[in-house]
Amino acid sequence: MSEIEVKSAVPMTPYVGMSNETIDGEIATLNLGPTHPATHGIFQNVMKVDGERIISSEPTIGYIHRAFEKLAERRPFNQITTITDRLNYCSSPINNLGWIMTVEKLIGAEMPKRVDYMRVIIMELARIADHLVCNTVIGVDTGALTGFTYMFQEREKIYEMYEEVCGARLTTNIGRIGGFERDFSPAFITKLKAWLKEFPAKFDEFDRLLTRNRIFMDRVIKAGPITAEKALGYGFTGPNLRAAGVDFDVRVMNPYCSYQDFEFDIPVGQDGDTYDRFIVRQEEIRQSLRIIHQALDNMPAGNYFADVPDFYLPPKAEVYSSMEALIYHFKIVMGETPIPAGEVYHSVEGANGELGFYLVSDGGRTPYRLHFRRPCFIYYQAYPEMVVGSMLSDAILTMSSMNVIAGELDA
Amino acid sequence: MAYLNNTELLAHLSQSLGEKILNQEDTFGMLCIEVNRNEIVDIISNLKSDENLKMQFLTDLCGIHYPDNKGKELGVVYHLHSLENNIRLRLKTFFSIEDPTCPTLTSVFDAANWMERETFDFYGIQFQGHPDLRRILNMDSMDYHPMRKEYALEDETRTDKSDKFFGR
Numbered sequence: 001m002s003e004i005e006v007k008s009a010v011p012m013t014p015y016v017g018m019s020n021e022t023i024d025g026e027i028a029t030l031n032l033g034p035t036h037p038a039t040h041g042i043f044q045n046v047m048k049v050d051g052e053r054i055i056s057s058e059p060t061i062g063y064i065h066r067a068f069e070k071l072a073e074r075r076p077f078n079q080i081t082t083i084t085d086r087l088n089y090c091s092s093p094i095n096n097l098g099w100i101m102t103v104e105k106l107i108g109a110e111m112p113k114r115v116d117y118m119r120v121i122i123m124e125l126a127r128i129a130d131h132l133v134c135n136t137v138i139g140v141d142t143g144a145l146t147g148f149t150y151m152f153q154e155r156e157k158i159y160e161m162y163e164e165v166c167g168a169r170l171t172t173n174i175g176r177i178g179g180f181e182r183d184f185s186p187a188f189i190t191k192l193k194a195w196l197k198e199f200p201a202k203f204d205e206f207d208r209l210l211t212r213n214r215i216f217m218d219r220v221i222k223a224g225p226i227t228a229e230k231a232l233g234y235g236f237t238g239p240n241l242r243a244a245g246v247d248f249d250v251r252v253m254n255p256y257c258s259y260q261d262f263e264f265d266i267p268v269g270q271d272g273d274t275y276d277r278f279i280v281r282q283e284e285i286r287q288s289l290r291i292i293h294q295a296l297d298n299m300p301a302g303n304y305f306a307d308v309p310d311f312y313l314p315p316k317a318e319v320y321s322s323m324e325a326l327i328y329h330f331k332i333v334m335g336e337t338p339i340p341a342g343e344v345y346h347s348v349e350g351a352n353g354e355l356g357f358y359l360v361s362d363g364g365r366t367p368y369r370l371h372f373r374r375p376c377f378i379y380y381q382a383y384p385e386m387v388v389g390s391m392l393s394d395a396i397l398t399m400s401s402m403n404v405i406a407g408e409l410d411a
Numbered sequence: 412m413a414y415l416n417n418t419e420l421l422a423h424l425s426q427s428l429g430e431k432i433l434n435q436e437d438t439f440g441m442l443c444i445e446v447n448r449n450e451i452v453d454i455i456s457n458l459k460s461d462e463n464l465k466m467q468f469l470t471d472l473c474g475i476h477y478p479d480n481k482g483k484e485l486g487v488v489y490h491l492h493s494l495e496n497n498i499r500l501r502l503k504t505f506f507s508i509e510d511p512t513c514p515t516l517t518s519v520f521d522a523a524n525w526m527e528r529e530t531f532d533f534y535g536i537q538f539q540g541h542p543d544l545r546r547i548l549n550m551d552s553m554d555y556h557p558m559r560k561e562y563a564l565e566d567e568t569r570t571d572k573s574d575k576f577f578g579r
Contacts, residue, residue, distance in 0.1 A: 010524060069533070105439055232494075235469055235522030318545050344428055344439045345490060345501065346469075358488065364483035371473040373490075381525040383483040410548060 028054060030392075034063050038396045040137060041406035045383075045395075052392045057384040061377075065410040072370040076335030078311075079105050081369070085171035087374060088408040091130035091163065091351040092172045093122045098348035100175050101256060102357040106344045107177075108347055109308045113300040115179045116258035120295045121192070122174060123257070123348075124288040129158045130351030131239075131281040131288075134403040138278050139210055141400050142219045147206045154202060157195050164188035178312030179305030189296075196292065207282060217275065224386045224398025225273035235378040238353030240402055243280045244272030250349040256328065257348075261298075262291045274394075274401040310337045335365040351378055352403040372411055376404045414497040415464075417442045418551075423463060424500075428454065443501040448513050451504050456519045458491060458500070466500060468492040471524035472516065474534035476508075478560045484508035485536060489516070515541040533558035 033044035042063040048055040068083045074085070084095035097119050132155050136148040159169040164187050166174040175181070210216045226236070230243040241248055245270045251259040267283035269276030274356065305312050313332055314325035331337050341363040347356035353375025360369040379402065387395040415423075419444055424432065431454065435444035446454055458466040464558040471490040478484055483505035491500045506513065515538040516523035528547040535556035538544055546553065555562065 062546075062550075063550040067557065070562075070564055230521070232468055233521040235520070235526075246494070253494070253497050333555050342438060343501075344442065345441055345471075345499070353472065356490070358471060358473060358490070360475065371471065371488075373471040377525065377529075378522055381522070 026050070032054065032395070034060075040400060041404070043399065043404065043406065045285070047202035047392070047395070049392060054387050054390060054392060054395055057387055057395070058152055059380065059383060061380070062410050063375060064406055068411045069370055069372065074366055076338065076365050078332070079335075080367070081175075082171065084148065085173055086407050087372060087411065088130070088156060088350060088352065088355070088376075088405045089170060090405055092170065093126040093174045093356060094201050094348060094350050096172060096174045097123055097257070098350070098355050099357055100177050101348065102344060102346040102359055103177050104140075105346050106342060106361060107308070107358060108340075109178060109311065111179065111306050111307050112302045114302040114304060115306065117295045117299050118180060118184060118304060118311060119175065119257050120259065120262070121292050124291045124295075125158050125161060127288050127351045128285050129155050130403070131285050133307050134400070135278055135281050136206075137400045138220065138274065138397065139216070141397050142216055144210065144216065147209050150202065151206050154195075154199055157191070161191050161195070164191060176305070178308040179303070183304040192292075192296065196289065196296075199292055200289065203285065211282060212277065215251050220274040220278060220397060220401070222271070223274040223394040224390065224401065225271050226382060226386055227272060229255055230382070230385070231272060234382040236353070236382070237375050237379070238350065239280045239284060240277055240353065240379055242267065243269035243276035250347050250354050254347065256346070262294050264291050274397050277401045297385070339363060339365070347373065350407075352405065353379065374408045374411055376402070376408050377411070380404050380409055415493070415496070416450045420464070420498055420500065427457070427461070436506055438501070441499050441501055443503065445503045445505070448487075448504040448506050451487075451502065452514045452516060452519065455489065455491065455502065455516060459519060464493055465495050466491040468494055469516070469520040469526075470499065472523055472529040472530065473521060474558065476534060476558065476560050480505065482507050485511050485534060487513050487530060511535050512537045512539050514539055517541055534554070535559070557567050
């Protein structure tokens, strides 16, 4: 047995409990992806493996690149919301509302408190749905399918609630520039209240299945770790950064959408491994529930839209009867509303990190330049460094626990 | 804990950078400064190591193209963030499209690697010193940089979708 030379694009991290010796010195090249059931999306990694140990990994991305930034340069502002649906499609409403808030920042529109609270409810539901997918899939990748099947029923209920608000499930296009298309329906409130009552017990059951399960813990602890310093250098944000021990959350540091009104805790991990990422998400689901309860209980009275007639469509009945409403309707639909020139960066705490919108407007009907700061595009580049030296099965776990979403990665 | 505000940040920057700041403005609450591209890496690494600022997080890096700014057509936009002082800063640097090069930031931030590859892919900006400057989202055989403004999104010979009646 001899020491082999390990070549990778990034320096190798020593992996706890693993010997650096080869079995028989034979190195195989393995294509993990682009379409592989274990990667949950279109990700390709060309790996050099020695037995089951990964020596190097080279990710190729861009398989579902759809040129969103270029498309956005041709679309009026309200039509870009549908593009944002397709970034992180596990939590589309956060993307939608993040974009809408960016435009509202540019035009200087102030939202009524009610709109903020409604948005908070929708965004926290989306965060729960996203975290549920990610955490249950960590279970699936360790061989525990049960939690996945049960928690997907709960995610389905969240999707039904989206349907009550906007009519769509996956590509939600929720909200409008200036508020919401309509108020929350009584059916939505009923569903939400029923779900808030039922969900915690079921979620606790899921939690008991995995969190302190010895087999699961042995499997995920120390799998794909990253230090806080490395994570910051690699631009980690969201639960992945917090799992590494940095307590940064956009909702707290740069409050948007009245998040300062709510009381919630930011869970922080320590080792930045798969287990910590799992635990941080589990706790964030509980904190999101807390926020939803507060928003629902303290829902202010008022309008579900702001007074920005230049951007918010008038009621249809008025369009048919009032000249002014007809003009506004026409201008909004044709994208003829004057937009101020300027540059704005707005970020929201997406389900997998800081989702930023850098918008440059020259006063034209479309953005001059729109750049999406997609959290997983930035942190996925740390993946080779996180898996080199570990077992192939840990690489699968690391990827699912990082919550890399193909649509967001490739934009 | 008292966080820094833009006035304090600007005072700090004018003291440490002085003449190097070519332009500065406050855009929707974020301070934005323009600097020369030769100095960009030094400036950013100093901002990162500065004890009072600790701009230790690279939020975003992207390209931008202004075909009408002769001699300064292409630009790179950096968003830095100091998590401890909770303040963000935007830096910009512009250069001619004839000489689309810019020093790489990968020595300062690991995160700059893919962001610069993306910027190269879409704007053709050559980041000098980058360890692995290849296309990232588009296919390798592509022979142009699609986010530049000369590539219109739709076929310009089409007449059925004219915008001429709508002013802009």
